[in-house]
Amino acid sequence: MGENERPNKVLKAGANDEPIVEEVDSDIDKSYQYESEAFNSPILSDEEDRRPKFHEFDDDTDNGEVNFEVGEIFDTMTQFKQALNDMFVFEGKKLEYIKNEKYRVRANCVEEGCPWLILTSWNSQKMYFQVKTYVKEHTCSRNLTSNMASRSWVTSKLVKRLVTQSQLSPKEALEHMKDDYNLHIHYKMISRALKAAREEVIENEKEQFEKVRDYLSELHRSNPGSTAIVDVIPQLESPPMFDKIYISLYAYKRGFKAGCRPLIKLDGCHLKGYFGGHLLSAVAQDANNHFFVIAYAVVDSECTEAWRWLLTLLQEDLGSCTEFGWNFISDQ
Ligand SMILES: [Zn+2]
Secondary structure (H helix, E strand, O other): OOHHHOOOOEEEEOOOOOEEEEOOOOOOOHHHOOOOHHHHOOOOOOOOOOOOOOOEOOOOOOOOOOOOOOOOEEOOHHHHHHHHHHHHHHHOOOEEEEEEOOOEEEEEEOOOOOOOEEEEEEEOOOOEEEEEEEEOOOOOOOOOOOOOOOHHHHHHHHHHHHHHOOOOOHHHHHHHHHHHHOOOOOHHHHHHHHHHHHHHHHHHHHHHHHOHHHHHHHHHHHOOOOEEEEEEEOOOOOOOEEEEEEEEOHHHHHHHHHHEOOEEEEEEEEOOOOOOOEEEEEEEEEOOOOEEEEEEEEEOOOOHHHHHHHHHHHHHHHOOHHHHOOEEEEOO
């Protein structure tokens, strides 16, 4: 998803060879002319907020709470279609695309006589997708046999769930679908979807570990003066294995010394991902009593050895606690 899903303006040579900029969606059905003119207001300046007064769709919209409105903004057509699909799954209705083009989609409810309708297209002046027409009321009733939830749809929802609940069982997955999407799924389908989701999550996490070195060198490049260290365990016949990582950005260290109380709280918690591990952190409080992160580490287990490693690096970063008078608190 991204720039490659966004169309360019269509350029045509005019009579005097001046290019004429034509809206990609200019041939929109004229029966939908009640769309607001404000959608096509000119861009005033580069500094002008490109998201002025329309509601921008939030990817974190809660399950079953997708609610469209005219003027609503979407970054990509995929984002819009996923939201649309979620809504129809939740409502137990069936969707039909009347027009399904790259930059313009018109969909209605499949039930005959039901007026529900939505039209979303690319706004080439503002460079985003936008709901142009929306008739939100259904006159049809919930169709218990309709099922807009494909296995890949269920899998994508479970991938999201596994991020915070890595030990999700098929039974819990069934309940999640029932509670959050109003959806009754066959046990066989949920087991398969869960297996596929788990494989996807593991693959994603593996890829992230493989990028750790790139991430650290980018941190060093963009935040000079930062400490970002990864320890690995050498392997005989394969690439080295991740052991632990420590990060304290230059701004953390400077901010702590400049404006925080000399009291450092050490804390640790489990990480919920497939590979587990622990997150260790050293935080202080700023003048507004807000938490201020000084350093954090990801380690295999929260043992004395791991804390000693973090505190040694922290002392190198901040200076000796006897010299500067830092105090520590911890519930360990
Ligand atoms: Zn309907």
